[in-house]
Amino acid sequence: MDIKLYMEQVGQQARKASRAMARADSATRNRALTLIADAIVRDAALLRAANQLDLDAARANGLAPAMLDRLALSDSAIATMVEGLRQIVALSDPIGEISGLKFMPSGIQVGQMRVPLGVIGIIYESRPNVTVDAAGLCIKSGNATILRGGSEAINCNRALAKIVKEGLLGAGLPEDGVQVVDTTDRAAVGALITMPEYVDVIVPRGGKNLIARLIEEATVPMIKHLDGICHVYIDAKADLQKALDIAFNAKCHRYGTCNTMETLLVARAIAPQVLPQLAKLYAAKEVELRADPEAQALLAGYAHLAAATEEDWKTEYLAPILAVKIVADMDEAIEHINHYSSKHTEAIVTEDYTASLRFLREVDSASVMVNASTRFADGFEYGLGAEIGISNDKLHARGPVGLDGLTSLKYVVFGHGEVRK
DSSP states (O other): OOHHHHHHHHHHHHHHHHHHHHHSOHHHHHHHHHHHHHHHHHTHHHHHHHHHHHHHHHHHTTOOHHHHHHHOOOHHHHHHHHHHHHHHHHSOOOTTOEEEEEEOTTSOEEEEEEEEOSEEEEEEOSOTHHHHHHHHHHHHTTOEEEEEOOGGGHHHHHHHHHHHHHHHHHTTOOGGGEEEOOOOOTHHHHHHTTOTTTOSEEEEESOHHHHHHHHHHOOSOBOOOOOOOEEEEEOTTOOHHHHHHHHHHHHHSOSSSTTSEEEEEEETTTHHHHHHHHHHHHHHTTOEEEEOHHHHHHTTTOTTEEEOOGGGGGOOOOSSEEEEEEESSHHHHHHHHHHHOOSSEEEEEOSOHHHHHHHHHHOOSSEEEESSOGGGOSTTTTTSSSOSEEEOSSSSOOEEEOTGGGEEEEEEEEOSSOOOO
16 A cells, blocks of 8 residues: 555545545534444444454464553443533534624624534544544544554444445435545554644654654644643642542542553642542552652552652652652642643642642642542533643643634624725
């Protein structure tokens, strides 16, 4: 296969389809999403069989446990995909919405209309559910999309591509409105990220190495986050049970996700109460704790204890490893977070309302939480229906990127024959 020629054809088809996708009314786009959801339910067994082929090959190739976890398509994951599509159907359609209309002294009316971005290229590893989440959000927001999943999920992604194409055609939309790149050749990624004439924005969802490569090579703008170094700070005025529940869930609910806690900060005043109890919970999951000297003293005797290094504060483990640091107070916690965080998600556990508001204001991350697990930093949990990715940047979109993040605004002007004098 001539990869460059193949990707150029995909890009041309996407650009052509994007015009039809943008023209389609809300009922048509919702019809496509409903048909896709119904077909996923119908073909669940086929999807699981395709996913099993991918899992068997991934294990044979020595894929890391965190990646295997992302790759697995369980019954609950399939149900979540379907529910996500139905949520997207229920969301208000942003396309064509006009806001901020006001009269100018000249007599014209000026406002802004929300419009699709055009063609969105999405590059991701493992997670076959991203194929459906991304397709659903792009269809709803009137965009065409090119999906390049990881080679480890090729069988499942091909099966999902057939379902999506069936739904598009059933609703009278172009089948090229969503295209799954049907090659595992890495050269396809290089082509996709350097086609600004066909692709308007790239959304990468993958490991740090992938995104670092795209930052270096892409000529198409990106909506991205590099990694997820997330923190939980247990304040001196935290409720002890809430602290235990949140700090355990944020780390142990799933290890391989970007919203998993990687560093735990504990106020010195509460550390003797909370750390030994947390250690009992982490011991059951065999979590390795990499602690600063003060925390090590409180955790003496813990079976999986190591001294934290400077590198630990900068690391996204995606594994049962947790960096632990005792801080004097919120000032030190915020300073540590703003220095080491990847600006993804941070949480504070406290019963001090004033302290919680200060944490929300001063922590410079895309999602900041009070008395909740960082695992909630997710488009589905935020009511977006699904997410196309998470952005740690500050321009265009920040945090989980849902429908509004896949649109842009253009100025619209209503006149009554006015001419400029």
